[in-house]
Amino acid sequence: MSLRTQLTDALKESMKAKDQVRTDTIRMAIAEMKKRDIDARALGNPNGIPDTELQAAIQKLIASRRDSIVMYEKGGRPELVAKEQAEIGVLETFLPKQLDAAAIEAAAKEEIAAAGATSVKDMGKVMGAMKAKFTGQMDLGLASATVKRLLGG
Numbered sequence: 001m002s003l004r005t006q007l008t009d010a011l012k013e014s015m016k017a018k019d020q021v022r023t024d025t026i027r028m029a030i031a032e033m034k035k036r037d038i039d040a041r042a043l044g045n046p047n048g049i050p051d052t053e054l055q056a057a058i059q060k061l062i063a064s065r066r067d068s069i070v071m072y073e074k075g076g077r078p079e080l081v082a083k084e085q086a087e088i089g090v091l092e093t094f095l096p097k098q099l100d101a102a103a104i105e106a107a108a109k110e111e112i113a114a115a116g117a118t119s120v121k122d123m124g125k126v127m128g129a130m131k132a133k134f135t136g137q138m139d140l141g142l143a144s145a146t147v148k149r150l151l152g153g
Contacts, residue, residue: 025090
């Protein structure tokens, strides 16, 4: 089942269940998808974005919420922190199982060896390969920090 279908079905279910947080979060994800579809059509892709790009968009929405959580915690707004965490929980249900830190480190070591990377200058090659191979399955910030650490940066 495509991610688009999953989002649409989940929206219908959340509306029937009167789950306002889930409904609002899914609507936000669908709006982001539609925005990106319009951009893709303008570039000559009549079918919109593929699921892999939609997963990346959802990951960006999650990253944005994590950034907001940090700011809300500093500002002493626990109610907004809880709201953002709830939205992250909803968004994560539409992504494949995420790699944990140990799996990211193992993947990074594998990609470093495959690319023949020896210094931080090679980080772009390694991260490009990891993004292509593990789209939607890892926290790119954690992956980037891991690759940098492994390359001696």
